[in-house]
Amino acid sequence: MPAAPPSCLTRRQLMDRVWRAPLGQIAAELGMTANGLAKLCDRLAIPRPARTYWHRPYADRAALRPELPPAPPDAGETIQLRIPRQSRRTRTRLNPDERREQLLDAASVIATAEGVQDISLNRVARAVGISEAQAHNCFGRRIDLLVALARRELAAIEQTRRDVISRGDDPVTSVVLSTIFYLEESERRGSLLQALLRVPEIKQILRAEREELRRQARAPVLASMQARYGMSAAEAEGANAILSAIVRRGGSLLADGRIDHDIATRLCLSIVLAGMRSNAGGAAATPPSAAPGQRSPPPSAGR
Template sequence: MSRKAPMLDRAELYEAVWSSPLTEISHTFGLTPGGLAKMCDRLDVPRPKRSYWRLSAKERTALRPPLPPYEPATGKAKTVSPKMKRTRLPIRERQAQLLEIAARIVEQEGVDEVSLNRLAREAGISQAQAHNCFPRRVDVLAELARREIREFERSRQGVVLRGQDRITQIVLSTVNYLNEAGRRGSLLQSILLETDVREILRRERAATRAMLTDPIINSMSMTYGMSKEEALGSNRLVTALCLRTGRLIANRDLSIEAGIRLCLPMVMGCVRSNAQRAA
């Protein structure tokens, strides 16, 4: 026998989804969490974002919207974006499209709102096609983080090449990084809130760290007459300082101008200290 679609009362559904997460109540309606979310969308029943459940009860009450009227004859044409025309794209272009959609969702609504189902819906493709591009949600977020890190590095290399000496290159690199943190760093910081994404990137960095840092450490050791342990420690301290300042700027806890004023003298102080040691 075919399974009949459950008959739902909109007011009952509204009360349920604003009282408990979909994952906890979907079974009472005979649906999966995703199916219940679709039912809410179909009946024009607003539902909370995942981040809603992290708030206090008082904050949740303030954010809860009223149940809007529903007109079955017209449906949700006024509130739902028109479906995109489905087109076949090479997988790399489709992946890039999904990453752009994911980036917009993270910036406008938060990383919790990113799901493969939603990406597929907004791209106008099937869920199977989205899964062909990225098997899991975490794969989307990890690749988006890699894209942002590559953009940071591409920008840094572009300005460093303009420096005629090592000191100028360090100044240009530091200022550029902090400017980029203010311009696009909030997206990366939001993605890195995901533990699984951080773990994936940590493993990748561990695999390439020696290849990337050994030349720097060897150069510092030879230039400043430092042991490799001291050179590594100095490099890590300066890197940590810049990353922390960039994080404050990205989170809007510090302006770009203030970050540069505070961070750059400390970076240069470390560089000059190393140079004086070699003198």
């Protein structure tokens, strides 16, 4: 019985395979088409041999193999190739919600390995072993599938964020935990979510929902800043917007592979904690006679 195709490989392992035998043979071993494997290699910056390579003497081939270049900004070193296929009997027992999740899992694998542009209802249906008509029963259009996938990623991040923040015993701890969590999630999920949100139609559909999520996340933070530091609503909104933008930018750079995780964490935490110290210092400088919610003008005012 032939061995089952692997479910994941590293870029190095995939390059070793495509330089071991012709692309069609390796694609068959991986349960892919030759064209799909070629596109995957190109997207992940994995060099592949020209067809004439296999006509050369074996002894001459090693000198023609290049080094593996760094991964592109939107790709990681690990490639997930497929999801486990289920038997027909198991598939018939799936309820609509389970079927939707199965299709979303398949779409996530395809998007991660080959890019969002290669997702179609026909493709995800084939990945889980059902007909395209059955997939249309779950998602009317391709864009509905993509939006649902983006919603699932956003919901997972938000739920984990709330769980992390709830573990903080004080505001500083909560902010530190929240920042670390956001950067970790950006590295783990960011490339998929960013790829989805780069699709203009998805971005437009989710605009109001994402703004509401941000509003809900901001509300307790802004209330805490006003109570602890005597800030006005506008000051709290501005300070939070600036610090949040810095952390989001760090997460974006991390998701794109343009910055190391340790560097991103160190820089974002140092800036956020410095901002909190500045806020606390401003509160300490507020004279007792100041009305609640008001701050003294900065020392440079009027100069």
